[in-house]
Amino acid sequence: MIQLTNITKTYRMGEVDICALCDVSLRVAPGDLIAIMGPSGSGKSTLMNVIGCLDRPTSGHYLFENKEISSMVDDDLAHVRNAKIGFVFQSFNLLSRFPAIKNVEMPLIYSGVPSRLRRERAIPVLEKVGLKERMFHTPGELSGGQQQRVAIARALVNNPPLLLADEPTGNLDSRSGAEILNIIVDLNKQGVTVMIVTHDKDVAARCKRTINLKDGWIVGDEATP
Amino acid sequence: MNFLETFKVAFEAIISNKVRSGLTMLGVIIGVLAVILLVSIGEGARIYITKELTGLGTNLLIITPGKTTTSGGFHPPSAGTVRKLTYDDSLALRRRAWLLTDAVPIVLGTGKVKYQNKFRDTTIIGTTAEFERVRNLFVDTGSYVTQADVDSKAKIAVLGRKVKDELFGAESPLGKVVMLSDARYRVVGVMRKKGMSLGWDVDDVVFIPVTSGQELFDTDAIFEIIASTPRAEDTDRAIGQIKDILTRRHAHKEDFTIMTQGAMLATMNTILGVLTAVLGGIAGISLLVGGIGIMNIMLVSVRERTREIGIRKAIGARNKDIMAQFLIEAMTLSAAGGVIGIALGVGISLLIPVFVTVLPTSVSLWSILLAFFFSVAVGVFFGVYPARKAALQDPIQALRYE
Numbered sequence: 001m002i003q004l005t006n007i008t009k010t011y012r013m014g015e016v017d018i019c020a021l022c023d024v025s026l027r028v029a030p031g032d033l034i035a036i037m038g039p040s041g042s043g044k045s046t047l048m049n050v051i052g053c054l055d056r057p058t059s060g061h062y063l064f065e066n067k068e069i070s071s072m073v074d075d076d077l078a079h080v081r082n083a084k085i086g087f088v089f090q091s092f093n094l095l096s097r098f099p100a101i102k103n104v105e106m107p108l109i110y111s112g113v114p115s116r117l118r119r120e121r122a123i124p125v126l127e128k129v130g131l132k133e134r135m136f137h138t139p140g141e142l143s144g145g146q147q148q149r150v151a152i153a154r155a156l157v158n159n160p161p162l163l164l165a166d167e168p169t170g171n172l173d174s175r176s177g178a179e180i181l182n183i184i185v186d187l188n189k190q191g192v193t194v195m196i197v198t199h200d201k202d203v204a205a206r207c208k209r210t211i212n213l214k215d216g217w218i219v220g221d222e223a224t225p
Numbered sequence: 226m227n228f229l230e231t232f233k234v235a236f237e238a239i240i241s242n243k244v245r246s247g248l249t250m251l252g253v254i255i256g257v258l259a260v261i262l263l264v265s266i267g268e269g270a271r272i273y274i275t276k277e278l279t280g281l282g283t284n285l286l287i288i289t290p291g292k293t294t295t296s297g298g299f300h301p302p303s304a305g306t307v308r309k310l311t312y313d314d315s316l317a318l319r320r321r322a323w324l325l326t327d328a329v330p331i332v333l334g335t336g337k338v339k340y341q342n343k344f345r346d347t348t349i350i351g352t353t354a355e356f357e358r359v360r361n362l363f364v365d366t367g368s369y370v371t372q373a374d375v376d377s378k379a380k381i382a383v384l385g386r387k388v389k390d391e392l393f394g395a396e397s398p399l400g401k402v403v404m405l406s407d408a409r410y411r412v413v414g415v416m417r418k419k420g421m422s423l424g425w426d427v428d429d430v431v432f433i434p435v436t437s438g439q440e441l442f443d444t445d446a447i448f449e450i451i452a453s454t455p456r457a458e459d460t461d462r463a464i465g466q467i468k469d470i471l472t473r474r475h476a477h478k479e480d481f482t483i484m485t486q487g488a489m490l491a492t493m494n495t496i497l498g499v500l501t502a503v504l505g506g507i508a509g510i511s512l513l514v515g516g517i518g519i520m521n522i523m524l525v526s527v528r529e530r531t532r533e534i535g536i537r538k539a540i541g542a543r544n545k546d547i548m549a550q551f552l553i554e555a556m557t558l559s560a561a562g563g564v565i566g567i568a569l570g571v572g573i574s575l576l577i578p579v580f581v582t583v584l585p586t587s588v589s590l591w592s593i594l595l596a597f598f599f600s601v602a603v604g605v606f607f608g609v610y611p612a613r614k615a616a617l618q619d620p621i622q623a624l625r626y627e
Contacts, residue, residue, distance in 0.1 A: 054539060054620045075543045082541020093536045093624065097241045109230055110541040154540065 001161065001193055002028035002051065007060035009046050009216075020046040021057070022216040030161065033188040034195045035204035038213035044197045045166065047213065051195065052085055052164045053077045065161075082110050086155025086192075088184075090167040092147040094139040100126065100150045101135040107158050125153045129183060145176025152183060156192075163187060165196045169203060181206060228553075231546070235554035238526070239561075249522040250562035253600050256512030257566025258573070260596045261588065263508045265574040267501025269586035274493045277422055278486060280361065284457050286325075287484045288450040288467060308475045309446035312435060315353075318452060321470050324463040326455050327355040330447040332438035338382075338431050339404040340392040347388055348430045349405060351438020351447075359453050362427065367399045367414030370434050378436040382410040386418040387428035405431065405441060460485055505592070509599065515562065516603035523555050523611035534615055535623025548616035555608025556601060563600025567593055 009021040021043045028034065036044050049055035050062065053069060062069040064080065072080070081087075094103045104122040113121065126132050129149040131142075139147050148168060155163055165184060169177030177200075185206055188194045196203060204210045205224060212220030239246045290310045310330075318328035332351035337344050350356075353375050357363055364383065374381055382403060389398055398412040410433065419427040439445060454463040464483050472479050527534070534547055571593070574586040 049621055052539070054624075075545075078538065078541050078543040078546075081539060087539050089624070093532070093539075095533055095536060097237075106537070107540040109234075110537075110543070110546060112227070115230075158541075 001030045001032075001065060002026070003061075003063040004051070005061040005063075007050060007057045007062060009043075009050060009055070010058045019216045021050065024060070024216075024218055026211070026218070026221075028193060028195070030193055031188070031191055032193050032195075033185070033206075033208040035207035035210045036195060036197045036213065037199070037204055037210060038219075041215075042213040043216040044213055046216075048164055048166055048195070048197055051162075052087060053080045078110070082107055083158055084160050084162060086152075086158070086160040086163045088148070088151050088155050088163065088165040088168045090170040092139070092144075092151045092171075094147055094150055094154075096139050099136045099138050100131060100142065100153075103139070103150055104135075104153045104157050107154060111158060122153070122157055125157045126150070128156070129153045143176070144172050145179055148172060148176070148180050149183065152180070152187075156187070161193055163192050163194045165194065167197055167199065169198070169200065228549075231549045231553050232557070234550050235557050238530075238550075238554055239557060242526075245522060246558060249519055249558055250565065252515030252518035253512065253559050253562030253603065254515075254566040254569065256508065256515040256603075257563050257596045257600050258570045259508035259511050260505055260599070261567060261570025261592055262573055262586075263504035264501055264592035265570070265586040265588045266577070266584065267497060267504050268589050268592070269574075269578075269584070271494060271497040271501065272587050273585045274497065275490060278490050278493065280422065284454045284460060285359065285486045286452040286454065286460070286463060286467065287486075288452065288471070289448075289482050289484070290446070290480065292480055292482055308478070308480050310448075310450060310481060311445065312439070312447055314471060314474060315447065315450045317470055317474060318450065318467060322452075322463065322466040324454055324459050324466050325452045327359050328450055328452040329353055329355045329359050330435045331356075331449050331451060332435055332442055332444065332446075333448045334438075334442045336406050336431075336441070337404075338384075338388060338392065340398075340401065343392050344404075345388060345391050347385075349433060349438065349441065350430055351433050351435040351441070353435055356432070356451070359451050362419060363417045364414045365417040366397075367412070369414055370432060374434040375436050378440060379434055380408060380410045380437060381413045381433065383414040383416060383432040384412055385416050385426075385428040385430040385432075387426065388431055389415045403431075405433070408441060410437075457487075460487065512596075512599055512603060515600075516559065516607040519555055519559055519604060520607035520611060522558075523551060523608055524614070526554070527551060527611050527615040530615075531618060531623045531626040534618050535620050535626065538618070538620035539624060544616040547618075548612045551612035551615045552605065552608045555612065556604035559600045559604025559608075560597070563597045566600065567596060570596070 004024055004026040007021055007024045008019065010017045010019050024047065036047060038044050046055065050057050057070060064084065069080070101122055104126055105118040108118040108121060123132060123135065126135050129152050131146060131149050131153065134142060134146065139150065142150065168184065169180055172180060181203060184194055184196065196207065198204060207224060209223050211218060288310065312330050315328045315330035318325060322328065329352055334349055335346060336349045338347050352370060354369060354371050357369050369383055370381065382405065384398060392403070398415060401412050402409050403412060416428070433441070435447065452467065454460055467483055468479060471481055537547060571588050574588045577584055577586050
């Protein structure tokens, strides 16, 4: 599903080039559930941004469903993000002035779904994450766990084959965090490929595979026993 | 994402920040209001002048002594060589210029009119019987100056309404004697009330026969001749006739000026048109300032919503979607401001004549369309830069923005 070949991403900091990702090669099969671990500054977020089509690698090839991503123009990348990838962030990143349902509908606006159909498609997804009865609450009126569930619903509304979660439980108490993780693992069981950036060994333990990064290099890639 | 969706998104953003949106709009509102208001005042003045000038009578030609239309060069004073217009000139025109229906001689001056112990400084006009018809001024009671009065230099006077009211009150002045300077004049008529015309109070006048007027002002000349042609198409030929007849009488010199009502109208129209354009232009500058206000707020808004832009991009918004969102937001602000400004401008323009009667206004469709077009254009022009700035945000930076 995903194939990264010799991906390098460098940033220029004054006179020196900093290597955020160095010669990363990686294959992700459909249905995989991968934890990406490593200390801060190891390139986890950069890897997620590249895979999530938010950032372009400096060099290397990135195939997503057999399509070359590195050569795509901005609009095509936007389309891939819209249709193929769902994002879940540590800080939820909901738009606070809109109710939950509007936040969930938002990706559908950019895929050109008419407004009546948007509501029809957003409600079952909110129901799936258990927030149907709170769909008209704004993020400010929801707890952190509930906000993250809205964010997951938003990520899923276009039925993307890939879900990228950047420390999805990082801002949550352990109980909400466990609930969110359960939802994500369930989604994976239903066939969604999931990649989770995490610091938490317990989270990694529930994934099928763990990739370790350090200083931009992949230093470990093993299946969970 | 289609236009309606983009518009909805933009509208939601405007609604969610009511005070700021309102203040931003205020700049455009004031600009548009000023354009509409000043243009309608200018147009009103133009229409007023046109109406007054045509109200003087139809197809008037005014002949004054002296040549004033010569253009360019330096002219030495030619006193003595300019022949005055005379009563006989007007008689000659009346007899021989068959294209003219009338040629009315006028002497004009100011003087004291006195009745018993009351007196009033007023305008005294010496005319002939045709003046009534030429100038659309009519007698209310009694009779006007007749040809017989002119021929016999009769000491009779026709009072304007205001002069009559001031000197006689409710009393009937007919047959009474008033003093004009030191001469005794018998009142034979009172004019119908007419009011102000081009800043001149037509009711504050005493009419007497032109010949008596010459005696009163001690002159053998006349002030001007008002002539009229029945048809506008004949104006040019009538001018030719007048020139022909008068130059022959004036030793083959064209020492007089013929002014037509059309030319006067055209001159006034040009002056007022320029005035209106200048006023509108000044008001347009305030519209421009309003536009800068929009740009300012949009820049703040883009910065404030950096994270929103990042989120929208992460879930699939293209650069042009973001661009359209902010551009339409700016346009909606300015267009809404434009509509409110137009409503206020039209409203105030219609109210002004009610409270300030001397200031006529006329709201013209073109000024409304122009103001609206400009307010939208201002939104687009000043919205493009902030919208581009928003669209070109790097999604990763934008998502990290606190």
